[in-house]
Amino acid sequence: DTAVSQTPKYLVTQMGNDKSIKCEQNLGHDTMYWYKQDSKKFLKIMFSYNNKELIINETVPNRFSPKSPDKAHLNLHINSLELGDSAVYFCASSPPGTGNQYFGAGTRLSVL
């Protein structure tokens, strides 16, 4: 069983489109995260939710909106996609009281 699963794995789309990436974890963790990994492999946190509540909201364009319907799911919706949004987006989760994070396989987003 995949612990942290993201869909889709690949996403190719045109500039200006709106797209969503879904993430689910079956580890029973309370905290979930979204990261962006750029072409130089630099990983930067975007958002974090703890039990459906937003706790980390980095300086990310308003076009990015996370949604957590329950503590096992954290989805990422991106409006009006731009070329600079092309990256790999990772979802992660961690148990209470620790930052030891378990990562999903990543979603490679290419904006043309």
Add this chain to the structure above:
Amino acid sequence: ELKVEQNPLFLSMQEGKNYTIYCNYSTTSDRLYWYRQDPGKSLESLFVLLSNGAVKQEGRLMASLDTKARLSTLHITAAVHDLSATYFCAGETSGSRLTFGEGTQLTVNP
């Protein structure tokens, strides 16, 4: 704000050799993590270092933490090709927030 710097960023080594990757961080960090990422894959947790002087070993990898120097090291002993990957260190601050270093891309040549 925590800043994490790794060096080297690129490392090419021969099989059988030893080497160390360094991770410096700028302010107090609750815990220090090491992750491995294979090309096109996810990140896999290797070590969690909780306190000053902590040392953990798994196979040919050994990680240590010196909180006074704000330094963690990942030592590779007798490298093998299978260790080729990108290695990240990350410091943890409040809210279980991880700040990652730039990553060290390790290539072990036969």
